[in-house]
Amino acid sequence: MATTTTMMNIKRGTLIVIAGPTGSGKSALAVRLAQHFCAPIISTDSRQFYRGLAIGTAQPTAEELAAAKHYFIADRNVEDDFNSGKYESEALLLLDELFKENRFVIAVGGSGLYIQALCDGMDNLPEADQEVRQNLKERLQNEGLASLVEELRQRDPEYYDRVDKNNPSRIMRALEVCIVTGRPYSEQRSGEKATRNFNIVKIATDMPRDILYDRINRRVDMMIEDGLIEEARAMYHKRHLNSLQTVGYREMFDHFDGKITLEEAIDLIKRNSRHYAKRQMTWFRRDTEFSWFSPNDIEAIIAHIDAKILQN
C-alpha cells in the first residue's frame, strides 16, 4: 500500500496500550476495557508468549481468556527464537487484520522494549547472528570485556563515547551489528519514530509502592500454591533457553540444583519481582506519553481514552 500523501493521516483505529509494573492489575483492567470497547487484546509481555509458563508468568486466567479474545498468549514454544524485532513485525501484521474488524485493540503487558517496538518501531538492524554472537561470548570469556570495548572503540567511536562500558550485553550487541553489517552501529540508528496507521493511547497503572509490593509478594505465594514448582520442574531440562531466563524459573532451577532451599527460592522470586517492577516503572516514567491511573479507576480511564479519541 502506498503511503498517503493527503494532509490528514488516515488512521484505521485506536490501539489502547496498557502498561505498568508487574502485579499492578493490568490484565484484569485490559479485560474490562476490552469488554467496554469491544476490543481484542494483544499481549506486550515478553514471557507470556510461551507455552508452559502459564503460572510463573501470570498469563491471563481461563475466565479472562474467555472474556476477551487474546493474542500473543502462549502461542509459541520456549524453544522458538523470538525478540522485539520479530514481535514488531508480527504484531503489526496482526493489527492490520484486527483493525479491519475493530475500531479498538488493546495492547497489555509490561515489557517496555516490546511496547516501544510496537508503538515507535525498531531501526532496520540485523537481528542476532548466532555464530557471531557465540563468538563474542567466547571472547568475552577468554579476553574479557575490555577487549570487546576496545574493538567497539575502533569500529564505532561515536557509540563508544556513550555506551555503558560495563554492560556486556550492550557492547556485544553493538559489536555484533558492526561485524555483521560492516558499518558502525550508531550510524544505523536513525532515532526516528515509525509512523503507524492507527492512533495510540497509552495508559499506565500505578498504586502506592507498599501495596504493590504486598500484592507481588502475595501473588508469588499464590503461584507456588498453583503449582509453580511443578511447572518449573517440567522446564528444568530447558533451563539454558533464553525464554527461561525469567523470574520465577531461574530461582526454582537453583533450588532444584540444591543451591538454595525452597524458602530461599520463594523469597528471591519475590525480591526479583519487586526489582523488576521497579525497573518497569523507571521505563514507563521516562515515556511521557503515558498517563497514570489506579487500575481500579475504570471510569477515569475510560473518560481519558474517550477524550483522547476525540482529539485524534
Place this chain on the structure above:
RNA sequence: GGUCCGAUGGGCGAGUGGCUUAACCAACGGUCUGCAAAACCGUCUACAGCGGUUCGAAUCCGCUUCGGACCU
C-alpha cells in the same frame, strides 16, 4: 547485690589508634533499539551517651544507659 560479655548505617556484619565511603542485602533513583522478567549504573558516610588519654579514636581509660550470660 556481684562478676563477665556486648552495644557499629533499615538489616546483617567486618574493622582493636591515623586510607575503610568495608562487604553484602534491603530501600531509593537511573540507563535502555533484536536475549529486555535480560544486562548494567548511581545514592544512602554509621560506630549507644558523656567525659578523659592522645598530635589523632569506632578502636585505649572512666562513668552512665540499654541488652545478654553467669554467680550468690
